[in-house]
Amino acid sequence: MQFIQYQKCSTCKKAADWLKAHGISYEDRPIKELNPTKEELTAWYHKSGLPLKRFFNTSGNLYKELGLKDKLPAMSEEEQLELLSTDGMLVKRPLIIGEDFVLAGFREAEWQAKLL
Secondary structure, X not given: OEEEEOOOOHHHHHHHHHHHHOOOOOEEXXXXXXXXXXXXXXXXXXXXXXXXXXXXXXXXXXXHHOOHHHHHHHOOHHHHHHHHOOOHHHEOOOEEEOOOOEEEOOOHHHHHHHHO
């Protein structure tokens, strides 16, 4: 299982603490240094069953600077995935990538249901 996070993100730290507290092992991957590829993002998006918008870090500075709130609705899925793959700071985190699931963002109840 991969745990994709940004080290300075307080939600990521909370999620990492939760994983440790529950004895869940994972492979740590820093999102800024090892940005997900378009192929990875496409696979995770399809595996997750989530809307593509859930993979965007909508509270991030880069999202706001690029005006993506207004631009995303006019973009195709292909264009959105291409954009996400350009910078890890655009991607919602933390991400948990399992064999048959993907969790985007830390929602404790959701993580508990899937991981425990």
